[in-house]
Amino acid sequence: MPLDVQGTFVSQKINKIRWIPEDYVETKHFFTGSWDDEENSIKVWSFEFINEEEDVEYPRQLSEYKVDGDVTDIKFLDKKSIAVSVSSGDVRILEISAYDRQTPLKEVHTWKSLHNFSSEKCSCTALDTLEGDVASIGEDGNVNILNSRRGDITRSIKGADSCSLHAVCFIKLNEVITGNIRGHMKIWDTRSANDKPAAAFLLAGDDLAATCITRHPTQPHIILAGSESGSVAVWDLRMNQFPTSLLNAHAAGVTEMHFHPENPNKLLTSSVSGEIWDWNMDMLTKKGLEEYVPLEDKTTLNVTSLMPALHKAINSLHCDRGRILCGADNEAIYLIKNLKY
Amino acid sequence: MNFSSFSSSPTVATEAQTVKRVKTFALPDKCFEKRIGCAWRRGNQFGIYPRSQNVNKTTSDTASKTDDKILNIRQNIILFTPILRKLVNEANGTFLSVQKLVETSKSSDNQVEFLKLSRQYRSIIRVCIESLQEAAEKETDGLEKNTLLSYITIFYSIECIWHLCEILYIDIIPGEVVLPFLLEWVRFHFPCHEQTAAQLLEACERGSEDHPEYWDTVIGMVVQGRVDVARALLKLHSTADANEFKLVDNSLRSMPVYSVYGGISTGEFTISWKHWQAECRSKLSSGVLAQTPQLELIMRLMTGEYSAFESIRTKYSSWFDMLGGWLLFTAPWARRRELGAAGAACAALAAGAPASRASRLDVAVRALLEGDLHQLIHEIQQISDNGWFASHLTDMLYHCGKLQILDHQTDVTSRLRDSLILEYGSLLMEHKSLWSVGLSYLSFCQPEGPKRAELLLERLPIDTEAKAMRVIAEAKKYGLVDVAQSISAVMGARRLGAGGAAGAGGARGAGGARGAGAALAWGARARCRALCARAAHAALRAYCAERALPAADLLLSAGAALLIDDTLLLLGKYCDFHRLYKNREFRKAAKLLISLITSNIVPExxxxxxxxxxxxxxxxxxxxxxxxxxxxxxxxxxxxxxxxxxxxxxxxxxxxxxxxxxxxxxxxxx
Incomplete structure (x- = not known):
């Protein structure tokens, strides 16, 4: 079946969008987090048939949780709870009822102004979760490791970076990689007591920000980072310092990257230039340490565009089997169906 | 605070009432009774504040006691309501498609593509009306509901005018004969008696004339040009076999219908049509129908008798209902540009109807039929949709090449289009979220648009780096490099200031030092020498006070960015010196230190x-x-x-x- 794109305007710029996982059935519910509006919120939506005669499902809003500032990131801790970072510097753990999606989100833990410039507000720019741990970063250059079960701060690296941090990812339970506004990447060992990075390297020589980082689902030594310039860098952490490949991809900043959960050779990226791409990563990730990819193979990377480019930035995407959701700056969300994976 | 509402319904206020458009608002508080001052804020906003003469010495004490208030007054912009924001965003996509189409194919004829985009606009309006209706149904608060209903009225008339405009200017009509399209327009926007007709036909009972609206329905169908339906309805009359009925049925059946592909010329058609009408007239004058006045009325309508149309005018809410019928029975061969007379005739019918002041919609449709686009645009500008309709329609017509507006022999078409788009774009720039939409409008008005965008972008409130980066990306997309740089510089300066303030407050140095790092990063982005120098000085001073070099991670990897400023270069090299010293590479360290000492770039x-x-x-x-x-x-x-x-x-x-x-x-x- 061909790809089917369906857009819905929601009157808010969407910064993050996430399917809510379901155990035995195809999920119909999802979260959105808005940004850059007078009043921002996290909303829960459901795809429903609105007109009986039509065979199309439209999203309907189920509940709304207002936040003070932009929603900068949403990540799952388990099937029903999420960690949310807000531009006011807060980190919140929210829980959605497994039985009735309409009930308002429940606050489990809140760290108020976790990131701050003393008394002034400072944005918490991103977070990542791994097995109940949350790593949050902010414009103040601090890294905080939070425990979502106990609700406390297990480790805080003050001044981890002299600039603002913009991307974070867990490599292992005790290792976190961060990227700052100049594309300076640092790996932190959260067990070590000193505030020195275990390793540091540059994303590219252009001094542009690292906007997102993700790790390969089956080969944890492979790390990908998206840059503000639109390029995607791939590292093999067994020999870091220089990226194994730096691909000039999108025309403007990469906003989010996800490996397809069912097929680790498939990468999905979205960008500020309004593009959403589907990559075939066989070439780049299957290689062993000593094998070099021949140049001609490198250029024949399989990339397909999933949707005609939008006029505004696509900020977020999330996939669930053959269905991809993306949220954009034109205040719309798009559902792409029938993706082959 | 917001107590001005400029969204009056489109029916009030006609031309020559400009004086009445001035509205007076009473300021609600005592403190405004004596002297007040006023200052513009960003966009369509201003602040009003009391200017009292008595000087308060103990300001801190009186500050809490004073009743003085500052009012922030802004225009109520209906486009910023959540439902209409969907319209704004969706229409923006179509607008950009139009601009793209114009850019990609300047020479070739794109009528078909333009028609598609015009339909797209119309479907956007339709979706908007539907969601407004849905919201109005759900709304329980009376006031809110009224507002929603008035929005629905506004967008109904927009849809109606756009459709007519599409028929008359954008659509491709074979042979320019506009009648079938016009009938369709009437049926679509002024459905009258349709339901009754459907009910009657479904029931299919002889003697349907007992239905109170039977005759109105039949006549309505005739006026709408649905001859088949009218005939079917007539057959349901209990005396449908009577001679009179057969006569009318026959006349209706034999009415010639023009078709470009019918194989006959307009001239030929005109002759046969006039012949048919003459026949009708003779039947009428023979007095056969005198017994059944309703049938006589139908026949009179068919002969295009003005008084007949006049007599049924009161049954309809507007004269648009008649337009199709009038044209059908007086000049079915009329071309697109020949509708002025029909419009005038039908509008004159309205004069007889009670309480009929020409509404905005009336005037706009008249102007459209007469081909006076200047007047049309003037009228639709008065619609309270904050210029959405005027700007999009004008842009569409302009790109279709249908707009030609002369002012004292000079062509001002493009200026008119630009000014409308500029106004609309600037309006959107006011909104916290819709600024990017506004920007995309401004960018398509060379050369003034980008200049305006520059001024407006610089004044956008930016609270996070993420937003700063997005604004910079958008600015660069439209080639506004200066704005991008000045935003970077401001971000840097702000971080430096924030760091300094934090440093002065408590943990001295640490805050300032951290601010310096971020400021340097932004300064390098902005390529701003002054900012880099300030940040570098701050870092050096922090080092003198604290003995811990800030932003070492940044400086060691800065590379060419260090060359922006001498002090920054000194800082970078000095940082390198520390690294060498720590690694016990004393010889290299010493060499570097001597080169710094002899370089003459060291501040006192x-x-x-x-x-x-x-x-x-x-x-x-x-x-x-x-x-x-x-x-x-x-x-x-x-x-x-x-x-x-x-x-x-x-x-x-x-x-x-x-x-x-x-x-x-x-x-x-x-």
Missing amino acids: YFWSTLLLDTLPLLETDEPVLSADDTYEIMLCLELRSTCLSAEKADLLRLALARNLARTALIDVDE
């Missing part, structure tokens, strides 16, 4: 630090500073002896002398 306050840094290098086991280097340091020390305390200076002199003693005769290995 930093000399003491730099000179004292030579001390451990002079005391190393292996000599690392050569005799020549020592002389250089001595020279500097003597020139700037004031910056060190006498004790420290003596200590340094002693170290210098000792190093000179051991290196005077040997060369320090390179």
Whole structure:
């Protein structure tokens, strides 16, 4: 079946969008987090048939949780709870009822102004979760490791970076990689007591920000980072310092990257230039340490565009089997169906 | 606070009432009774504040007691309501498609593509009306509901005018004969009696004339040009077999219908049509129908008798209902540009109807039929949709090449289009979220648009770096590099300020130092020399006070960015010196330090630090500073002896002398 794109305007710029996982059935519910509006919120939506005669499902809003500032990131801790970072510097753990999606989100833990410039507000720019741990970063250059079960701060690296941090990812339970506004990447060992990075390297020589980082689902030594310039860098952490490949991809900043959960050779990226791409990563990730990819193979990377480019930035995407959701700056969300994976 | 509502319904206020458009609002508080001041804010907003003359000495005390208020007044913009924001965003997509279409194919004829996009606009309006209706149904609050209903009215008339405009200017009509399209327009926007007709036909009972609206329905169908339906309805009359009915049915059946592909010329058609009408007229004058006035009325309508149309006018809410029928029975061959007379005739029908002041919609449709686009645009500008309709329609017509507006013999078409788009774009720039939409409108109005965008972008409130980066990306997309740089510079300055404030507050230095790092990162982005210099000075001073070099991670990887400013270069190199020293590479460190000392880029306050840094290098086991280097340091020390305390200076002199003693005769290995 061909790809089917369906857009819905929601009157808010969407910064993050996430399917809510379901155990035995195809999920119909999802979260959105808005940004850059007078009043921002996290909303829960459901795809429903609105007109009986039509065979199309439209999203309907189920509940709304207002936040003070932009929603900068949403990540799952388990099937029903999420960690949310807000531009006011807060980190919140929210829980959605497994039985009735309409009930308002429940606050489990809140760290108020976790990131701050003393008394002034400072944005918490991103977070990542791994097995109940949350790593949050902010414009103040601090890294905080939070425990979502106990609700406390297990480790805080003050001044981890002299600039603002913009991307974070867990490599292992005790290792976190961060990227700052100049594309300076640092790996932190959260067990070590000193505030020195275990390793540091540059994303590219252009001094542009690292906007997102993700790790390969089956080969944890492979790390990908998206840059503000639109390029995607791939590292093999067994020999870091220089990226194994730096691909000039999108025309403007990469906003989010996800490996397809069912097929680790498939990468999905979205960008500020309004593009959403589907990559075939066989070439780049299957290689062993000593094998070099021949140049001609490198250029024949399989990339397909999933949707005609939008006029505004696509900020977020999330996939669930053959269905991809993306949220954009034109205040719309798009559902792409029938993706082959 | 917002107590102005400019969204009056489109029916009020006609031309020559400009004076009445001035509205007066009473300020609600006592403090405004004497003197008030007013200042513009960003966009369509201004603040009103009391200007009292009595000076309060104890300000901190009275500040809490005073009743003075500052009012922030803004225009109520209906496009910023959530439902209409969907319209704004969706229409923006179509607008950009139009611009793209124009850019990609300047020469070729794109009527079909333009028609598609025009339909797209119309479907956007339709979706908007539907969601407004849905919201109005759900709304329980009376006031809110009324507002929603007035929005629905506004967008109904927009849809109606756009459709007519599409028929008359954008659509491709074979042979320019507009009648079938016009009938369709009437049926679509002014459905009357349709349901009754459907009910009657479904029931299919003889003697349907007992239905109270039977005759109205039949006549309505005739006027709408649905001859087949009218005939079917007539057959349901209990005396449908009577002669009179057969006569009318026959006339209706034999009415010639023009079709471009019918194989006959317009002339031929005109002759046969006139013949048919003459026949109708003779039947009418024979008096056969005198017994059944309804049938007679139908026949009179068919002969295009003005008084007949006049007699049924009161049954309809507007004269648009008649337009199709009037044209059908008076001039079915009319071309697109020949509708003025029909419009005038039908509008004159309205004059007889009670309480009929020409509404905005009336005037707009008249103007459209007469082909007076200037008047049309003038009218639709008065619609309270904040210029959405006027700007999009004008842009569409302009790009279709259908718009030609002359002012004293000069063509002002493009100026008109630009001014409408500019106005609309600037309006959107006001909104916290819709600024990017506004920007995309401004960028398509060369050359004034980008200039305006520049001014407006600089004034956008930016609270996070993420937003700053997005604004910069958008600015660069439209080639506004200056704005991008100034935003970067402001972000840097702000971080430097924030760091400094934090430093002064409590943990001195640490805050300032951190601010310096971020400021340098932004300064490098902006390529702003002044900012880089300020940040570098802050970092150096912080180091002098704290003995911990801020932003070391940044400086060691900065590369070419260091060259922006001398002080920054000094800072970077000095940081490198620390790295070398820590790695016990004393020789390299010493060389770097000497080059810094001799470079003449060191600020005055930093000399003491730099000179004292030579001390451990002079005391190393292996000599690392050569005799020549020592002389250089001595020279500097003597020139700037004031910056060190006498004790420290003596200590340094002693170290210098000792190093000179051991290196005077040997060369320090390179």
